[in-house]
Amino acid sequence: MSALALKNKARPDLFFSLIVAALWVLLAFFVLYPLARLFGRAFTTDAGVFSIAPLLKILGNGNDMRAFGNSLMLAATVGVGGTLLGFLYALTAVRSGLSPRWTRIIDTVNLLPLISPPFTISIAILFSFGTRGLITYDLLGISQYSAYGFVSTAAAEIVTYFPVSYLTLRPILAGIDSSMENAAFSMGASRWRVFRTMTLPLALPGLLNAFLLMFSASLADFATPLILAGNSFPVLPTEAFLQITGQFDLQGGALLAILLLVPAAVVYFIQRHWLGERSFVTVSGKVAQRSHVEILSPLARKILFTVCACITVMVLYFYLLLLYASLVLAFGANSTFTLAHYHTIFTDGMPVIVDTLIISVIAMPLGGLYGMLMGYIVTRTRFAGRRTLEVVSMLNYALPGTIVGIAYLLAFNDPPFDITGTAFILIACYVFRYSPTGIRATVALLHQIDQSLEEASESMGARSGHTFRRITLPLIMPAFFTGLGVMFIRSMTAISATIFLISISWNLITVRILENMTELALGPAAAFSVLVVVIVYVVLMIISYLLAHLRAQSSGRVENILGG
Amino acid sequence: MAIKTNQPVSIRLDGIVKRFEHNVKGNISAVDNVSISVAPGELLTLLGPSGCGKTTTLRMIAGFEHPTEGSIYIGEQNVTGLRASERNIGFVFQNYAIFPHLSVFENVGYGLRVKGTPEAEMTKAVNDVLELVGLGGYAKQQPHQLSGGEQQRVALARAIVFQPRILMFDEPLSNLDAKLRTQMRGEIRELQKRLGITAVYVTHDQEEAMAISDRIAVMNRGTVVQIGTAEGLYARPCNEFMANFIGKANLARGRVVQVDGDGAHVKVFDQVLCCRQPDTPATVGEDVMLVIRPEQISLSKDAGSGCRGRIAKRTFLGEKTEYLLAIDQQIFQVCAFGHSQQALFTEGETVQVHFPAQDNHLIRS
Numbered sequence: 001m002s003a004l005a006l007k008n009k010a011r012p013d014l015f016f017s018l019i020v021a022a023l024w025v026l027l028a029f030f031v032l033y034p035l036a037r038l039f040g041r042a043f044t045t046d047a048g049v050f051s052i053a054p055l056l057k058i059l060g061n062g063n064d065m066r067a068f069g070n071s072l073m074l075a076a077t078v079g080v081g082g083t084l085l086g087f088l089y090a091l092t093a094v095r096s097g098l099s100p101r102w103t104r105i106i107d108t109v110n111l112l113p114l115i116s117p118p119f120t121i122s123i124a125i126l127f128s129f130g131t132r133g134l135i136t137y138d139l140l141g142i143s144q145y146s147a148y149g150f151v152s153t154a155a156a157e158i159v160t161y162f163p164v165s166y167l168t169l170r171p172i173l174a175g176i177d178s179s180m181e182n183a184a185f186s187m188g189a190s191r192w193r194v195f196r197t198m199t200l201p202l203a204l205p206g207l208l209n210a211f212l213l214m215f216s217a218s219l220a221d222f223a224t225p226l227i228l229a230g231n232s233f234p235v236l237p238t239e240a241f242l243q244i245t246g247q248f249d250l251q252g253g254a255l256l257a258i259l260l261l262v263p264a265a266v267v268y269f270i271q272r273h274w275l276g277e278r279s280f281v282t283v284s285g286k287v288a289q290r291s292h293v294e295i296l297s298p299l300a301r302k303i304l305f306t307v308c309a310c311i312t313v314m315v316l317y318f319y320l321l322l323l324y325a326s327l328v329l330a331f332g333a334n335s336t337f338t339l340a341h342y343h344t345i346f347t348d349g350m351p352v353i354v355d356t357l358i359i360s361v362i363a364m365p366l367g368g369l370y371g372m373l374m375g376y377i378v379t380r381t382r383f384a385g386r387r388t389l390e391v392v393s394m395l396n397y398a399l400p401g402t403i404v405g406i407a408y409l410l411a412f413n414d415p416p417f418d419i420t421g422t423a424f425i426l427i428a429c430y431v432f433r434y435s436p437t438g439i440r441a442t443v444a445l446l447h448q449i450d451q452s453l454e455e456a457s458e459s460m461g462a463r464s465g466h467t468f469r470r471i472t473l474p475l476i477m478p479a480f481f482t483g484l485g486v487m488f489i490r491s492m493t494a495i496s497a498t499i500f501l502i503s504i505s506w507n508l509i510t511v512r513i514l515e516n517m518t519e520l521a522l523g524p525a526a527a528f529s530v531l532v533v534v535i536v537y538v539v540l541m542i543i544s545y546l547l548a549h550l551r552a553q554s555s556g557r558v559e560n561i562l563g564g
Numbered sequence: 565m566a567i568k569t570n571q572p573v574s575i576r577l578d579g580i581v582k583r584f585e586h587n588v589k590g591n592i593s594a595v596d597n598v599s600i601s602v603a604p605g606e607l608l609t610l611l612g613p614s615g616c617g618k619t620t621t622l623r624m625i626a627g628f629e630h631p632t633e634g635s636i637y638i639g640e641q642n643v644t645g646l647r648a649s650e651r652n653i654g655f656v657f658q659n660y661a662i663f664p665h666l667s668v669f670e671n672v673g674y675g676l677r678v679k680g681t682p683e684a685e686m687t688k689a690v691n692d693v694l695e696l697v698g699l700g701g702y703a704k705q706q707p708h709q710l711s712g713g714e715q716q717r718v719a720l721a722r723a724i725v726f727q728p729r730i731l732m733f734d735e736p737l738s739n740l741d742a743k744l745r746t747q748m749r750g751e752i753r754e755l756q757k758r759l760g761i762t763a764v765y766v767t768h769d770q771e772e773a774m775a776i777s778d779r780i781a782v783m784n785r786g787t788v789v790q791i792g793t794a795e796g797l798y799a800r801p802c803n804e805f806m807a808n809f810i811g812k813a814n815l816a817r818g819r820v821v822q823v824d825g826d827g828a829h830v831k832v833f834d835q836v837l838c839c840r841q842p843d844t845p846a847t848v849g850e851d852v853m854l855v856i857r858p859e860q861i862s863l864s865k866d867a868g869s870g871c872r873g874r875i876a877k878r879t880f881l882g883e884k885t886e887y888l889l890a891i892d893q894q895i896f897q898v899c900a901f902g903h904s905q906q907a908l909f910t911e912g913e914t915v916q917v918h919f920p921a922q923d924n925h926l927i928r929s
Binding site: 450452453455456457459460461462463466470471474475 | 648723
């Protein structure tokens, strides 16, 4: 009865009908139209005739196919490596009886890759293992060591993305009812047997999900391979970028982006339709601190803790190295302390900092509001096309940034919509690409808020607009703040889509870091990176404070804080 | 008491149908052709097992759901197409639906604020109604500081303060403990009578329904099975479902041996029992069922003629003793009050069974 009642949602009245119409117009313009242009450009000749000849040409091109294969291999490696590392961390955090203080330290360090520009680890790897690297050259005395290629790219991506896998797996491991394991123990099973027959199978859907998250993050990653892959290891996102910026071949770029879409779509399908029905563990969102230590022997606990401590120290080392590089005259050559790089970025670099901040500060509330509104509409109202609206609203988020960037470039570079290079297009790109976190947070929160609250308001004569303002809005504020936080992090750190959309008048810190790296201006690059991490950290702290003030928990799902 | 009330109004449901699209079962009717009238000032309870459509019916009266077919009238007004916000109803939810971010005062005053009531008038009305439900001095409290019973009173105060035309209750007591439940149902009934407001009440608890209602509409599988007073439903259930749903019942199979006027004589085991004929009278030779309540059967040790049974089980419950009695292959429930000699029967003992000779209730199969 109540299940039936829940399915029966209110038809939107005029107020919400207008909002739904406005959302459709926005999505049509900023999501569907660019994608249509992408496919149009990819499959038409210059004469404007439909043709698959260009696609066949790409499929026959050895280099492009190698990039495709490389992308898949890299994604698979990062998928396995990141999942394993995340699982080790999750096991350590949940099952090794770690003190809350140690868990907090590990969590804080793990947060770093999630809030820094996506190629921060890559830069630190170059600083450590490059030709004049701290470890390879200074410490080991190896000269002419090449840090470019598959291994370093995979390593950088694993370190960058494994926190996502850790944060996905931790609640799943914590959510496994210990009574099941205890039941197995009581029947005489050994620790290893319980782990093998209980813990692992129960965590399997979570592991697969973590693998897919890692896989798609790596597949879409543009910044790491651009810095670390080198010429010998081309991957699709960078090839598409070079095709467009180097050879001005828009069609080739569009086709490579579409090629990238195939594995991305497969992953999306597996996650949505297959994995969704196969989770054994109900995750309530609360990480219960229960005693789970029986499963791990004291020795295993020590080993796990040591491995995790080493990796945490390594991540910390990478960031300290970045800080160090920003504070010496010439990294690897002259270690004299200086603030010159900071002086450079706050003088020459100031316009870029201001641009980035303006865009982030505008995108943040817009994306937050849009996410909250969309989350509300798809959860609490009923109208034809609601499911479609939800799927379309997630598209730009689910697609690799390179695809979105090229689609926007194709759609908004010519009349009638000649807006590439404006702040407007950058903000629009961020809003429709990064607000799905806010949408999901809102949806998750609304599922916890009983519909009777809104009905109570309605029964007392309040119309839907009034109910939304006075009842629903205050209750979904935590989701709004989660959305704000993610919007800001991503606006400050994103590069894959927006690198196609910047101009002389509007440039971004991340793009400038990349330029610095190619010009070997390592000091300013490091200083910019440190600045971004500091700004994002401070803003996140403020948002956390506001959230805590609201006495509510952030319901943002971790998997959404992916780089791009 | 300063709470103003409106002239009580009637409620009328006219052939209400509600169909849902179900993922697996396809198109299902949650409510199927329900017609009910509630008199002005009456408290009508919708009673039924879970999934019977009672809550859906209530939500359609409130305007949270809209019927697929049929019309709903409040007073003379056809409200079928109106939103809940346009119907002027007070609704008490199963989980109270207290707004967690608003104080008790703001919760109760919400409806008045929506209507744009002047501040001074609102403050007075809220304080009066809080006084009325026994929460004087609670205005500044936050919802999480309240006990379940107090939240229930806030929900009640909030539903009546803005002078709704009708009051609706969706299983309002199901989250309270047994003692508080009994107390609160008395208070709700008292308040409803005092305000003279028409009310519809949903519950699955038949004792609660019998205690609180003027009339009860029993629902099953989306339809109304029978409407009547508690006494009427208990004494004259219209079918087997009703007989079992309201109170405990023994259904004794028998055959009509004689009919005269509005009476019928039914042979049950070796006894001929007199019954009142139902609306469509039974004929001689027809197989029927008699509804015999456990307390209507008496047992004795004397070995006279008539029906004999064996005590299969005895349960002593203080003020009464319940027996399971085996007659032929049938099991009968028997209830004996007080510490009469009946309490002395032991399990396995064979006893004389006395069915009521007159005025039995007959159900046609």
